[in-house]
Amino acid sequence: MANRKATRIIALADALAARRVLHLKDAAALLGVSEMTIRRDIADNPGLFGYLGGHIVPAADIDADAPYDLAREADSHATAKREACVHAARHIRPDETIFIDCGTTLEYLVDLIPENYSITAVCYSLNVADRLTRRPNARIVMLGGVYHPSSASFSGNSGLETLNHLGINVAFLSAAGVDPARGATCVHFHEVPVKQKVISLARESYLVVDKSKIGKLKPAFFAPLTAFRAVITEGGEAALSVLEAPSG
Amino acid sequence: MANRKATRIIALADALAARRVLHLKDAAALLGVSEMTIRRDIADNPGLFGYLGGHIVPAADIDADAPYDLAREADSHATAKREACVHAARHIRPDETIFIDCGTTLEYLVDLIPENYSITAVCYSLNVADRLTRRPNARIVMLGGVYHPSSASFSGNSGLETLNHLGINVAFLSAAGVDPARGATCVHFHEVPVKQKVISLARESYLVVDKSKIGKLKPAFFAPLTAFRAVITEGGEAALSVLEAPSG
DNA sequence: CATCATTTGTGAGAAATATCACAAATGGGG
DNA sequence: CCCCATTTGTGATATTTCTCACAAATGATG
Numbered sequence: 245m246a247n248r249k250a251t252r253i254i255a256l257a258d259a260l261a262a263r264r265v266l267h268l269k270d271a272a273a274l275l276g277v278s279e280m281t282i283r284r285d286i287a288d289n290p291g292l293f294g295y296l297g298g299h300i301v302p303a304a305d306i307d308a309d310a311p312y313d314l315a316r317e318a319d320s321h322a323t324a325k326r327e328a329c330v331h332a333a334r335h336i337r338p339d340e341t342i343f344i345d346c347g348t349t350l351e352y353l354v355d356l357i358p359e360n361y362s363i364t365a366v367c368y369s370l371n372v373a374d375r376l377t378r379r380p381n382a383r384i385v386m387l388g389g390v391y392h393p394s395s396a397s398f399s400g401n402s403g404l405e406t407l408n409h410l411g412i413n414v415a416f417l418s419a420a421g422v423d424p425a426r427g428a429t430c431v432h433f434h435e436v437p438v439k440q441k442v443i444s445l446a447r448e449s450y451l452v453v454d455k456s457k458i459g460k461l462k463p464a465f466f467a468p469l470t471a472f473r474a475v476i477t478e479g480g481e482a483a484l485s486v487l488e489a490p491s492g
Numbered sequence: 493m494a495n496r497k498a499t500r501i502i503a504l505a506d507a508l509a510a511r512r513v514l515h516l517k518d519a520a521a522l523l524g525v526s527e528m529t530i531r532r533d534i535a536d537n538p539g540l541f542g543y544l545g546g547h548i549v550p551a552a553d554i555d556a557d558a559p560y561d562l563a564r565e566a567d568s569h570a571t572a573k574r575e576a577c578v579h580a581a582r583h584i585r586p587d588e589t590i591f592i593d594c595g596t597t598l599e600y601l602v603d604l605i606p607e608n609y610s611i612t613a614v615c616y617s618l619n620v621a622d623r624l625t626r627r628p629n630a631r632i633v634m635l636g637g638v639y640h641p642s643s644a645s646f647s648g649n650s651g652l653e654t655l656n657h658l659g660i661n662v663a664f665l666s667a668a669g670v671d672p673a674r675g676a677t678c679v680h681f682h683e684v685p686v687k688q689k690v691i692s693l694a695r696e697s698y699l700v701v702d703k704s705k706i707g708k709l710k711p712a713f714f715a716p717l718t719a720f721r722a723v724i725t726e727g728g729e730a731a732l733s734v735l736e737a738p739s740g
Numbered sequence: 741c742a743t744c745a746t747t748t749g750t751g752a753g754a755a756a757t758a759t760c761a762c763a764a765a766t767g768g769g770g
Numbered sequence: 771c772c773c774c775a776t777t778t779g780t781g782a783t784a785t786t787t788c789t790c791a792c793a794a795a796t797g798a799t800g
């Protein structure tokens with residue numbers, strides 16, 4: 245009795261895994277039951293199914309529960325971040341290797357890589373890697389290690405070791421704080437070794453942040469501003485000497 | 493003129509990035525325009541926005557274009573795969589370290605890890621890693637390297653090197669072909685070194701496949717069946733000597 | 741095989757969304 | 771400052787989805 249229902253739920257989940265979206269009507273037809281039954285199945289399994297105006301989707305796709313902590317901060321300064329990345333993207337050249345730091349800021353950079361450029365992108369976070377997989381012409385190198393949910397990134401000796409085998413033309417770094425005197429800082433200490441090694445190995449490094457980060461100081465220091473060719477914000481490339489706290 | 497529209501589109505994309513789902517009505521209120529305008533914005537940017545019965549979602553969430561090639565095969569034998577994983581999950585013990593192979597089969601295993609078990613999971617593919625991030629009690633170790641879209645996995649020397657530093661209690665391997673005589677084979681050669689090293693290091697290894705794989709032979713050989721404690725299918729654990737081609 | 745709890749189907753009215761045509765507003769160019 | 775192309779708003783109508791109550795069917799149990 246409950247057997248029939250359980251089987252149907254599994255079949256529905258399977259169909260959804262394949263299709264990503266399923267119309268209520270189609271689902272009913274597919275499983276040979278009424279729309280009402282499908283409605284109830286969905287309502288009974290909120291962890292499995294999401295439902296949007298007649299369409300069934302995987303719960304994961306619309307789940308407000310953040311898969312990583314990142315999502316909570318995703319909205320703040322999104323426009324500024326995107327604009328900063330537009331400026332940063334001008335330093336990407338075809339057939340070169342770039343490094344993309346973790347965090348939400350540089351996620352936008354991935355979508356701004358020109359379609360026809362074939363590049364190699366080095367990353368160490370899931371959100372950046374996910375975005376990169378959608379780009380047909382990108383070769384992706386992931387630095388592995390132990391996962392840190394706070395930044396959706398990985399860290400470990402083997403990841404650092406991998407960097408020894410790579411030639412990085414341009415590195416795009418991000419920071420949670422940019423202090424004119426102290427330099428670039430971030431929140432999580434595990435990111436520091438990766439950032440530092442990348443900066444030391446890459447031909448050119450750029451710090452990409454929205455202006456809200458300027459003037460802030462966070463616990464983990466990773467580089468003086470002189471380590472970067474430029475600091476790139478939504479206003480463009482700032483000469484290092486001109487940096488100042490945001491007006492607001 | 494087109495300026496206003498472009499600004500609004502970006503704002504909408506930003507709001508969506510934060511919320512994952514946005515009701516048409518809310519979007520209209522948020523941006524201070526009519527629902528009709530939002531409708532048109534969405535229709536004009538099919539690459540950016542998806543739309544399902546009154547709700548705006550990121551296009552990526554409902555895009556039929558597979559992020560990885562995996563998705564195309566995702567539906568086939570899904571129920572059998574899930575059932576095989578149910579049997580496999582009985583070998584997971586709390587506070588231990590498990591290895592999860594790439595492919596769609598073992599993705600299901602992640603969801604079957606008991607909620608209250610705190611485990612360490614070693615993986616080398618994006619789809620498995622993604623699922624693991626949704627589990628609060630899992631420590632995740634990712635083997636890095638160069639990305640292979642065909643299996644959404646990474647391979648490289650540093651990933652192999654990482655394995656030397658790990659103690660794996662139970663390894664769950666998958667295969668595209670299981671031949672009683674020849675053993676376990678897969679399609680992609682780059683997976684072979686990882687699988688072999690894992691088998692050699694783990695205390696126990698299990699081969700988890702749906703029955704459709706039995707009798708098949710694929711290009712890349714990675715282990716004889718004697719390397720595994722058992723072959724686990726939707727029918728349960730098969731004694732190695734009893735393996736035979738599926739009846740259908 | 742009769743009983744009971746659960747699951748499933750149906751239909752009608754209520755609510756929401758979709759579509760369209762036309763009017764109003766906006767911004768750039770002469 | 772006027773004109774024109776584009777963008778935006780409004781309201782009516784058509785379509786779809788939602789909710790609910792009740793009837794029918796199902797499967798387990800004694």
